[in-house]
Amino acid sequence: MDGFIEALSIIWEWYLSHITSINTILAIVIVFFQRRDPKSTWGWLLLLYFIPVLGFFLYLVIGHNFHKNKMFRIKEVEDELNAEIKKQENIIFNNEFSISDERMTDYSDLVLYNLETSGSIYTENNWITIYTDGNDKFESMIKEMKEAKTFIHIQYYIISKGELFDRIFDVLKAKANEGIEVRVLYDSMGSRNIGKKNLRRMKEAGIKVGEFFPAFLGRFQFRFNYRNHRKIVVIDGNKAYIGGFNIGDEYIDKVEKFGHWRDTHFRISGEAVNDLSLRFILDWNYTTKENLFMDNKYFMLDKCTFGEKLGIQIVSSGPDTKRQAIRDNYLRLIHKAKERIYIQTPYFIPDEPVLEALKIASHSGIDVRLMIPCKPDHPFVYWTTYSYAGDLLSSGARCYCYDKGFLHAKGMIVDGLVSCYGTANMDMRSFSLDFEVNAVIYDAEVSCALEKMFLDDLMDCTEITKYNYNRRNLVIRIKEQVSRLLAPLM
Numbered sequence: 027m028d029g030f031i032e033a034l035s036i037i038w039e040w041y042l043s044h045i046t047s048i049n050t051i052l053a054i055v056i057v058f059f060q061r062r063d064p065k066s067t068w069g070w071l072l073l074l075y076f077i078p079v080l081g082f083f084l085y086l087v088i089g090h091n092f093h094k095n096k097m098f099r100i101k102e103v104e105d106e107l108n109a110e111i112k113k114q115e116n117i118i119f120n121n122e123f124s125i126s127d128e129r130m131t132d133y134s135d136l137v138l139y140n141l142e143t144s145g146s147i148y149t150e151n152n153w154i155t156i157y158t159d160g161n162d163k164f165e166s167m168i169k170e171m172k173e174a175k176t177f178i179h180i181q182y183y184i185i186s187k188g189e190l191f192d193r194i195f196d197v198l199k200a201k202a203n204e205g206i207e208v209r210v211l212y213d214s215m216g217s218r219n220i221g222k223k224n225l226r227r228m229k230e231a232g233i234k235v236g237e238f239f240p241a242f243l244g245r246f247q248f249r250f251n252y253r254n255h256r257k258i259v260v261i262d263g264n265k266a267y268i269g270g271f272n273i274g275d276e277y278i279d280k281v282e283k284f285g286h287w288r289d290t291h292f293r294i295s296g297e298a299v300n301d302l303s304l305r306f307i308l309d310w311n312y313t314t315k316e317n318l319f320m321d322n323k324y325f326m327l328d329k330c331t332f333g334e335k336l337g338i339q340i341v342s343s344g345p346d347t348k349r350q351a352i353r354d355n356y357l358r359l360i361h362k363a364k365e366r367i368y369i370q371t372p373y374f375i376p377d378e379p380v381l382e383a384l385k386i387a388s389h390s391g392i393d394v395r396l397m398i399p400c401k402p403d404h405p406f407v408y409w410t411t412y413s414y415a416g417d418l419l420s421s422g423a424r425c426y427c428y429d430k431g432f433l434h435a436k437g438m439i440v441d442g443l444v445s446c447y448g449t450a451n452m453d454m455r456s457f458s459l460d461f462e463v464n465a466v467i468y469d470a471e472v473s474c475a476l477e478k479m480f481l482d483d484l485m486d487c488t489e490i491t492k493y494n495y496n497r498r499n500l501v502i503r504i505k506e507q508v509s510r511l512l513a514p515l516m
Contacts (some may be wrong), residue, residue: 111145126150126335129443130468136358136444137339140466144351146339152296154336154472157269158435158479160277163291164190170261171197176323177207179260179306183216183253183449184272187224189280191273195227202232211236211310213254216272236313252345255449255460257291258306263326265295266302268340268448268465270434279431284401286431288483290370290447290476292465294338300325301340305463337468343450344461352450352464353457357383359440366393366442368480370435374398374411375453381414385421394423397483399433407453409502419492426487437464439480445473 117123118138125131140146157163171178171194178201185191202208210228212220214237228235238254259267269291271277276284294302303325307318318324343351360367360383367387374396376384388394396418398411415425437447448464450456467473 111141111147114141114147125337125468127337127468127470129470130337132362133444133468136355136362136466137468139358140339140341140351140355143349143354144341144343144347146341146351146466147301148337148339148468149297149301150335150337152294152298152336152338154338154467154469155293156472156475156479157271157291157293158288160271160279160287160289163267163269163271163289163293164194164278166293167259167267168193168197170265171201174201174206174261176262177209177260178262179209179211179258179303179310179324181211181254181256181258181306181309182272183213183255183257184274185210185212185217186219186272186274187221188275190275190278191220191224194273195224195231198228198233199231207234208232209234209236209310211238211254211306211313213238214240215253216255234314234316236310238309238313251459253460254309255456256305256309256342256463257449258302258463260299260303260306260324263303263324264299265293266299268292268294268302268463270436270449276432284432288428288431288433288435290435290437290479292447294465296336296338297326298338298340298465302463305340305342309461336472339466339468340463341446341448341466342461342463343457345459346461350457352446352448352462353377353380355446355464355466356380356438356452359438359444359446360384360387362444363387363392363440366395366440368395368397368439368477369452370397370433370437370480370483371452372399372411372432372434372436373407373451373453373456374414375407375455376414377454377457380452381417384418384423388418388421388423394418394421395480396423396425397428397433397480397487398425400427400429400488401432412502415490416495419490419495425490426484427490428483428487430486433483437476439473439477442474442477443470444468445476447476 114123115138118134118141123134123137125134125137137148141148155166157166178198180198198208198210210233212235217237218241225235239252257267257269257272270289271287271291275281277287277289279286307324311317311319341351341355343349343353357380360380367384384394396415398415399408401408419425435447436449436451437445438452439445445467446464447467448462450460450462450464456462
């Protein structure tokens with residue numbers, strides 16, 4: 027024992043005498059071995075300075091980009107997808123492309139951008155139902171799962187044990203017993219509270235289960251980045267759900283800490299369901315190595331008509347892509363705004379281009395409004411959000427705190443014409459580090475409905491005025507400044 031303690035003492039002395047050299051070498055690794063935003067680099071160097079060596083370990087766990095290129099490349103569908111994309115590209119380049127609603131003509135370049143950068147096909151034969159209450163959303167989803175005839179595909183960032191999970195499990199078990207294909211894909215970190223018992227129950231019931239980026243040695247989460255934050259449900263290939271709700275009792279107002287959970291979720295029927303089905307299958311194939319592209323039953327091949335021309339593009343982004351597609355959509359929509367921009371997000375930590383675009387819009391007389399939660403679920407993120415909201419106030423934008431419960435809706439509405447809602451927060455993590463999916467809606471009726479919901483929510487908000495923000499106390503200012511320094515690392 028004495029020998030062991032003596033050995034540790036020698037190692038510790040060596041470490042202290044060489045710590046400067048070790049830190050210098052690790053700093054070189056951070057600076058030169060990976061190209062990243064200078065602010066992020068300085069943030070990691072600052073952390074390394076204050077927490078020598080351990081800061082580098084945190085960099086490996088949180089900040090390092092692992093094999094980000096082509097993580098989800100599926101050769102079997104490349105040719106078919108490229109052919110469809112090329113076909114729509116040619117229509118646009120030959121000036122043959124048209125959006126049924128003439129008010130959307132100005133957004134043709136955004137359609138092309140999404141097509142070019144993320145392979146997002148534009149479709150119009152669609153129908154949307156909007157849900158802002160979890161009970162309504164899950165009632166509808168459970169009802170349609172009970173009516174499933176072929177398959178049910180479920181993907182959530184968070185699946186937690188509880189009342190809601192039990193209700194959904196009972197339905198999935200019954201459908202699996204009927205011979206319906208049921209697949210559940212969950213993120214390992216987000217769903218860490220699902221419990222081994224529930225995973226075993228699903229597998230024993232005949233439900234196929236996929237775990238995205240499993241924990242190391244069963245419990246240790248080495249990858250804090252690259253979480254699959256998507257929430258997608260596809261039923262029989264002709265109806266789908268996308269938005270902010272996860273599976274957990276807090277999402278149906280059963281957790282007192284959060285109170286009413288205000289979110290935004292879409293039920294989509296029509297041709298855009300194919301794009302959500304494709305997104306699920308790409309993630310499923312990568313996670314489980316089960317190739318579902320060999321069977322056409324997972325896609326709706328027949329054209330459908332709803333009597334409406336509701337334009338949709340499903341846009342995905344993540345660390346496996348070169349462009350930050352969802353961030354770029356927000357940025358382009360801000361630049362195109364002529365009258366108003368309404369934003370709802372639980373986390374507002376924009377990068378410099380998005381923040382400056384919003385400031386410029388506000389200085390230009392555009393009505394820019396931001397709605398954030400009044401209560402934090404992640405303190406550092408909350409105070410960083412509050413700090414960036416203060417930046418917007420200085421440009422003349424209006425900011426509000428949602429008081430009724432927890433605001434988890436994630437999206438933007440521009441001029442009551444185009445909206446972009448889904449799983450992505452307006453923060454740097456969602457823009458580049460997590461896997462996200464949003465629906466860009468080119469429809470005045472849907473956008474106006476979302477806009478009305480935003481304005482109705484203002485009745486349950488407290489406005490953060492410039493006067494009150496400038497009078498915040500010293501403790502809040504310190505919290506903001508410390509959190510703001512960590513913003514590039516979040």
